[in-house]
Amino acid sequence: MSTTKDKILNAAERLFADHGFSETSLRMITASAEVNLASVNYHFGSKKTLIQAVFDRFMGRFTNELSVEMDRLTAISDVLTVRSVLETLVRPLTLLEQLRPHGAGVFMNLLGRAYAETQGHMRRFALEHYSDVLHRFTDLLHKASPHLHQQEMFWRLHFMLGSFIFTLAGHRALKEISESDFKQTVSIEQIINRLVPFMSAAFSHDAVNQDNIADCNLQNKPTTQSAGDVRS
Amino acid sequence: MSTTKDKILNAAERLFADHGFSETSLRMITASAEVNLASVNYHFGSKKTLIQAVFDRFMGRFTNELSVEMDRLTAISDVLTVRSVLETLVRPLTLLEQLRPHGAGVFMNLLGRAYAETQGHMRRFALEHYSDVLHRFTDLLHKASPHLHQQEMFWRLHFMLGSFIFTLAGHRALKEISESDFKQTVSIEQIINRLVPFMSAAFSHDAVNQDNIADCNLQNKPTTQSAGDVRS
DNA sequence: GTATGTTTAAAACACTTGTTTGAATTGACC
DNA sequence: GGTCAATTCAAACAAGTGTTTTAAACATAC
Numbered sequence: 001m002s003t004t005k006d007k008i009l010n011a012a013e014r015l016f017a018d019h020g021f022s023e024t025s026l027r028m029i030t031a032s033a034e035v036n037l038a039s040v041n042y043h044f045g046s047k048k049t050l051i052q053a054v055f056d057r058f059m060g061r062f063t064n065e066l067s068v069e070m071d072r073l074t075a076i077s078d079v080l081t082v083r084s085v086l087e088t089l090v091r092p093l094t095l096l097e098q099l100r101p102h103g104a105g106v107f108m109n110l111l112g113r114a115y116a117e118t119q120g121h122m123r124r125f126a127l128e129h130y131s132d133v134l135h136r137f138t139d140l141l142h143k144a145s146p147h148l149h150q151q152e153m154f155w156r157l158h159f160m161l162g163s164f165i166f167t168l169a170g171h172r173a174l175k176e177i178s179e180s181d182f183k184q185t186v187s188i189e190q191i192i193n194r195l196v197p198f199m200s201a202a203f204s205h206d207a208v209n210q211d212n213i214a215d216c217n218l219q220n221k222p223t224t225q226s227a228g229d230v231r232s
Numbered sequence: 233m234s235t236t237k238d239k240i241l242n243a244a245e246r247l248f249a250d251h252g253f254s255e256t257s258l259r260m261i262t263a264s265a266e267v268n269l270a271s272v273n274y275h276f277g278s279k280k281t282l283i284q285a286v287f288d289r290f291m292g293r294f295t296n297e298l299s300v301e302m303d304r305l306t307a308i309s310d311v312l313t314v315r316s317v318l319e320t321l322v323r324p325l326t327l328l329e330q331l332r333p334h335g336a337g338v339f340m341n342l343l344g345r346a347y348a349e350t351q352g353h354m355r356r357f358a359l360e361h362y363s364d365v366l367h368r369f370t371d372l373l374h375k376a377s378p379h380l381h382q383q384e385m386f387w388r389l390h391f392m393l394g395s396f397i398f399t400l401a402g403h404r405a406l407k408e409i410s411e412s413d414f415k416q417t418v419s420i421e422q423i424i425n426r427l428v429p430f431m432s433a434a435f436s437h438d439a440v441n442q443d444n445i446a447d448c449n450l451q452n453k454p455t456t457q458s459a460g461d462v463r464s
Numbered sequence: 465g466t467a468t469g470t471t472t473a474a475a476a477c478a479c480t481t482g483t484t485t486g487a488a489t490t491g492a493c494c
Numbered sequence: 495g496g497t498c499a500a501t502t503c504a505a506a507c508a509a510g511t512g513t514t515t516t517a518a519a520c521a522t523a524c
Contacts, residue, residue: 162398163391205433
């Protein structure tokens with residue numbers, strides 16, 4: 001029942017959100033947690049595994065919630081849209097945010113880091129431990145857009161991931177700019193609710209003949225195509 | 233005339249791409265550049281300003297190219313589409329990549345870092361020194377989608393930026409996965425050419441009444457064949 | 465050639481990093 | 495109360511960090 005472990009975990013979480021990982025020292029963490037410096041190595045082994053532990057705790061909470069949302073979705077409707085699948089992300093993310101200050105931000109930071117690693121150590125860990133939930137999500141997405149083949153799916157998935165990670169991981173900076181420019185507060189939930197339809201449209205677009213998209217587009221219709229000037 | 237400065241800049245560029253910024257020490261840089269350790273402080277003042285110098289050099293090359301592309305676009309056509317505006321990014325980015333190994337990756341890394349900073353020091357620097365080109369780009373984008381109000385514009389711009397930064401900054405890791413999964417090499421140009429139509433669709437979507445998008449959506453429609461294969 | 469300002473060189477500086485050590489403390493169980 | 499393992503603690507460790515210093519080498523002008 002030793003609370004030391006949790007104190008470290010919580011302090012690390014908060015500091016990681018504020019300063020990033022390599023910019024957060026163990027001394028900052030232990031000072032903030034009011035525990036001894038050596039205790040982090042005692043309980044977690046190393047800084048690297050501490051980061052993993054923080055990540056793991058987030059990932060567990062997130063995938064649990066996501067699982068619930070996906071259950072709900074598949075229960076109520078048998079026709080899937082990209083939009084409805086992406087909307088399963090909203091609650092898990094906002095929940096993370098209200099569970100801890102900047103929760104979604106730290107989580108996305110960790111996720112981004114997991115991918116940025118060239119070695120891919122953290123990514124492999126996540127894909128192993130949470131493969132079922134993750135695969136289930138991509139499966140739903142695939143069912144919602146069956147015309148996309150695997151490779152296109154792969155890239156769209158990561159384009160989307162990029163938007164999510166970038167905006168949510170750095171949402172404090174973005175909030176700052178937005179609020180100084182528009183004199184209006186903005187919550188992470190609002191950002192997500194803007195992001196989901198945005199990504200839905202992107203994910204659903206027909207790449208072969210993009211004029212189909214243009215036709216639906218309510219903006220000025222360019223009959224003279226200046227587009228398609230794709231240099232190879 | 234002194235090549236020491238350039239040697240440092242080039243070595244820093246390459247190492248930043250491989251290990252990130254805080255993970256790259258000045259000793260690694262000076263060793264790789266085969267110059268004395270002290271010379272980086274002599275020529276650049278500090279590590280921080282060295283990073284800025286690397287960023288500045290990239291930013292200069294990038295904005296120059298982008299400017300040319302925007303000239304070309306506005307010259308040939310007076311009706312703008314989101315797609316055509318986004319396509320002005322293709323050449324500047326691929327040029328960066330072929331100019332130096334992983335050039336676009338480092339540049340996007342720096343760009344991402346510029347935004348991630350809570351203090352916003354680097355972002356402010358970029359916005360001041362390159363405001364004209366940057367504003368011109370956003371203006372074109374705004375002209376191409378005049379129905380979007382400022383705030384929605386702001387967020388969509390950053391959603392897009394997120395995809396670009398994430399995918400290009402981490403494109404080496406993504407390449408790795410993609411090539412091991414699909415047994416097929418993939419160039420950064422191919423990624424960009426996938427990303428542009430993806431983001432065009434996202435940017436052009438009608439947020440007010442998203443059913444319009446859904447109606448245009450070709451998913452589940454039997455007439456469409458396996459789409460999305462857009463390698464150029 | 466000397467003088468002047470610029471560039472390079474090796475070494476040391478002051479400091480922070482993650483980690484380890486070995487003794488002190490705690491808390492439970494017999 | 496004594497035993498033993500688990501935990502905490504202060505201190506030190508070795509390695510690495512960015513930066514500064516001082517002297518030497520260089521180039522260029524007078």
